[in-house]
Amino acid sequence: MSESEMGKSGMKKDKLVGKENMVRIGVLFTSIVFIAIGIMRQEHLEVLQKAVRICLECIGIG
Amino acid sequence: MSGMHRDRMNAGRQNDTDGQGAGRKDASRQSRGFRRISFQRVVQLLSAALVNGYVVGFQKGTIFTGKSKAICVPVLNCYSCPGALGACPIGSLQEALGGRHHFPFYVLGSLMLFGIVLGRAVCGLLCPFGLVQDLLYKIPVPKWKVPGRIDKPARFLKYVILVVLVIFLPAFLATKTGIVPPYFCKYICPAGTLGGGILQMIANPALRKLAGALFSWKVLVMVVILAASMFISRPFCRYLCPLGAFYSVFNRFSFYQMHFEESACVACKQCENACPMAVEVTKDINGQECIRCGKCKTVCRAGAITSDFVRKS
Incomplete structure (x- = not known):
């Protein structure tokens, strides 16, 4: 492989890595925003309410 | 098989020979009831x-x-x-x-x-x-x-x-x-x-x-x-x-990633044999089925597999 070809493939790889990093940071940011909205809507308390009681369906009774 | 691969396989065998002392120690520890936990x-x-x-x-x-x-x-x-x-x-x-x-x-x-x-x-x-x-x-x-x-x-x-x-x-x-x-x-x-x-x-x-x-x-x-x-x-x-x-x-985008260095691979397929999820490690190491258990990394004597939180460019 010539130097110019290697340079081109390296640039392509860098672009791909850059795109992947953007996706990563975007999803991370979205997930944090979702959690914040959920907490503002007190969804964590709904989770708590369900989790502090024995879930009869989960254990095969309900 | 390329000459480079043959050299690496030979190097791997040499490492095995060098590691015999450690292997004997491990065997002795195992016979005494010790077993290294991964x-x-x-x-x-x-x-x-x-x-x-x-x-x-x-x-x-x-x-x-x-x-x-x-x-x-x-x-x-x-x-x-x-x-x-x-x-x-x-x-x-x-x-x-x-x-x-x-x-x-x-x-x-x-x-x-x-x-x-x-x-x-x-x-x-x-x-x-x-x-x-x-x-x-x-x-x-x-x-x-x-x-x-x-x-x-x-x-x-x-x-x-x-x-x-x-x-x-x-x-x-x-x-x-x-x-x-x-x-x-x-x-x-x-x-x-x-x-x-x-x-x-x-x-x-x-x-x-x-x-x-x-x-x-x-x-x-x-x-x-x-x-x-x-x-x-x-x-x-x-x-x-x-x-x-x-x-x-x-899996493909997560911060924690596996890395496969093709140039270091000796094509021994040990990684694929060890994989509990039957992933084609050498083709698609960060595919949807990889559970990042690290078994492929452990068995790879050529050091072709690594994992970390930052993707190498």
């Missing part, structure tokens, strides 16, 4: 102990009712397990979708966060039910290699379970009484039967009287999965787990 196993045990740290629950047959149960744990761990300190994300997702019919920001955000940071490393390193399957696979019985024509389509089943039982049915199908059961937990989840059902039945005589056909069905599902785990490596993770299906979507 990094994966240490992390799995710590994780299982951490998410099920409420010891009093096991003694009294009760469950933990503290505020930490508002937090979803990253793994499939039933919140009705006597020791559970957090909430199961799959149970919580079904509840959130069915309870008030709104978009489950909190649970979905938590799942996305775990997915984007770790991907399926959650399955390989943190999940207590993964640990159970790994230990069962250690039992010395003949091991089955599932043929590709069955294995590949069967892996799709976990996505069907995620979409139908965890998302679609809880969101749209209520019973006559208006209650939306957590369909996956109710009819399939073996982690709930093992960690919640059986332990609660042992500790709580009042619950034992209520057990009927549904409990028998759940025990049957669990027994089949646990029995299969002795012959096939991680059958639940491969074919049925909706949580693994969710995390697999993030």
Whole structure:
């Protein structure tokens, strides 16, 4: 492989890595925003309410 | 085979010879009852102990009712397990979708966060039910290699379970009484039967009287999965787990990544033979099925496989 070809493939790889990093940071940011909205809507308390009681369906009774 | 590969294989053999002293030491330690526990196993045990740290629950047959149960744990761990300190994300997702019919920001955000940071490393390193399957696979019985024509389509089943039982049915199908059961937990989840059902039945005589056909069905599902785990490596993770299906979507983009250095590979295929999920390591190391258990990394003598949180450019 010539130097110019290697340079081109390296640039392509860098672009791909850059795109992947953007996706990563975007999803991370979205997930944090979702959690914040959920907490503002007190969804964590709904989770708590369900989790502090024995879930009869989960254990095969309900 | 290229000359470079031959050199590397020879270097690998040389390392084997150099490592004979250490090997003898290991053998001597093993004969004295010592056995080196892998990094994966240490992390799995710590994780299982951490998410099920409420010891009093096991003694009294009760469950933990503290505020930490508002937090979803990253793994499939039933919140009705006597020791559970957090909430199961799959149970919580079904509840959130069915309870008030709104978009489950909190649970979905938590799942996305775990997915984007770790991907399926959650399955390989943190999940207590993964640990159970790994230990069962250690039992010395003949091991089955599932043929590709069955294995590949069967892996799709976990996505069907995620979409139908965890998302679609809880969101749209209520019973006559208006209650939306957590369909996956109710009819399939073996982690709930093992960690919640059986332990609660042992500790709580009042619950034992209520057990009927549904409990028998759940025990049957669990027994089949646990029995299969002795012959096939991680059958639940491969074919049925909706949580693994969710995390697999993030596997390629997660911050924690595996890296395969093709130029260092000696094509010995040790990595693919060691993989519990039958991943084609040399072709698609960060594919949807890789659970980042690190077994390929451990067996690779050429040092062609690494893993870290930062993607190398």
